[in-house]
Amino acid sequence: MEKSAPAKNKQESVVPIANQDAAAQLQKIRSALLALRDAVILLNEDDGLEWWNQAAQSLLSLQPEDKGQSIFNFITVPAFRQYYEDTTLPNDGIHIESWRDPSRYLKCELTPFGDEKLLFIYDVTRLQHLEQMRQDFVANVSHELRTPLTVMTGYLENFTDQPDMPPHWRRGFELMTQQTARMNRIVNDLLLLSKIEIEETHEFNHIDMTKLLTNIYDDAQAYNQAYKHTIHLQIDTYDGLYGSEMYLNSALSNLVINAIKYTPKGGNITISWTRTSDGCRFAVEDDGLGIAPEHIARLTERFYRIDKGRSRATGGTGLGLAIVKHVLHQHEAHLQIDSIEGTGSTFSVVFPDAYVRSAVAN
Ligand code: ADP
Numbered sequence: 001m002e003k004s005a006p007a008k009n010k011q012e013s014v015v016p017i018a019n020q021d022a023a024a025q026l027q028k029i030r031s032a033l034l035a036l037r038d039a040v041i042l043l044n045e046d047d048g049l050e051w052w053n054q055a056a057q058s059l060l061s062l063q064p065e066d067k068g069q070s071i072f073n074f075i076t077v078p079a080f081r082q083y084y085e086d087t088t089l090p091n092d093g094i095h096i097e098s099w100r101d102p103s104r105y106l107k108c109e110l111t112p113f114g115d116e117k118l119l120f121i122y123d124v125t126r127l128q129h130l131e132q133m134r135q136d137f138v139a140n141v142s143h144e145l146r147t148p149l150t151v152m153t154g155y156l157e158n159f160t161d162q163p164d165m166p167p168h169w170r171r172g173f174e175l176m177t178q179q180t181a182r183m184n185r186i187v188n189d190l191l192l193l194s195k196i197e198i199e200e201t202h203e204f205n206h207i208d209m210t211k212l213l214t215n216i217y218d219d220a221q222a223y224n225q226a227y228k229h230t231i232h233l234q235i236d237t238y239d240g241l242y243g244s245e246m247y248l249n250s251a252l253s254n255l256v257i258n259a260i261k262y263t264p265k266g267g268n269i270t271i272s273w274t275r276t277s278d279g280c281r282f283a284v285e286d287d288g289l290g291i292a293p294e295h296i297a298r299l300t301e302r303f304y305r306i307d308k309g310r311s312r313a314t315g316g317t318g319l320g321l322a323i324v325k326h327v328l329h330q331h332e333a334h335l336q337i338d339s340i341e342g343t344g345s346t347f348s349v350v351f352p353d354a355y356v357r358s359a360v361a362n
Contacts (some may be wrong), residue, residue, distance in 0.1 A: 041119040103125070203246075210240075212249060282348065283346055285346040328349055333352065335347065336348045
């Protein structure tokens with residue numbers, strides 16, 4: 001008969017099995033990370049290389065003796081350092097050109113945990129090419145549509161002006177004129193969007209915001225004639241901005257015109273410009289239709305409209321807020337939408353200090 005092992009020995013034999021399991025699992029995870037086609041690098045608190053997989057090894061030509069070296073010795077692209085050091089940037093990664101082969105695009109994504117960081121580098125060349133094709137396609141189609149639209153608009157105007165036009169044709173011609181005008185607006189907005197997407201910055205200059213907002217207010221009053229809202233302009237600071245006057249004029253006007261369009265007649269609209277602790281805030285507040293919460297996150301998508309009929313009736317293209325988003329992005333600012341359906345909305349944006357030009361300095 002076999003002797004049973006003493007109790008102490010029994011315990012000892014259990015622990016090593018658990019350890020073996022954990023070690024085997026760790027080994028599996030390590031092998032999986034090593035086999036990943038995307039580069040994975042573990043960085044220590046001093047930004048030094050701690051561990052990396054095979055994809056990272058070939059991407060950065062790493063040698064075992066590189067352990068501990070700073071990541072910035074290997075990825076020298078300035079935009080990467082900025083992304084790495086600026087913790088305020090939204091953490092959805094950064095796209096950079098490959099430093100070894102400029103025809104390839106990489107996406108770097110940093111995930112901090114404790115004092116260390118995990119860096120993923122993906123090859124996004126195909127995605128970047130598709131995005132480029134999309135941008136070129138939209139820009140080319142919009143451009144090509146301009147000439148036929150100009151010809152059609154011209155002839156429609158000529159025909160509509162004829163005093164001897166048969167009365168039963170008039171309504172048809174009016175509708176054709178309205179719809180070509182709408183197509184013109186869509187094409188112009190698409191072209192503007194393409195331009196903004198391609199340009200990193202558009203002739204940035206010092207902007208006198210008091211002047212810009214007064215002009216926007218005057219234009220809004222002209223547009224407001226049919227709506228009869230009460231519009232207030234509240235300027236609390238003379239601070240201006242460093243940016244693209246043309247694009248900002250277009251974006252901020254868009255927010256004001258929307259407030260007018262989506263507020264039932266006789267409403268109240270306040271446009272404001274104020275100093276905050278971290279920049280300057282532009283806001284448009286209305287007591288109009290408001291927006292249900294499920295729509296808010298999607299409003300800046302191209303052609304996203306809550307009520308298509310209403311948007312068309314008010315001459316909307318569905319591209320206004322997409323333009324606003326891109327223009328604000330150029331100025332490192334984000335659109336904030338606060339709204340209660342049936343009560344009203346506030347569209348606001350804080351321009352960071354780096355883009356604010358104090359009134360004294362101007
Ligand atoms: P549109 O040309 O249709 O106005 P936008 O991109 O400017 O396109 O706006 C997208 C949608 O957001 C609009 O169709 C409208 O439904 C909604 N919207 C925008 N501004 C407001 C507002 N101030 N109040 C209520 N709804 C708004």
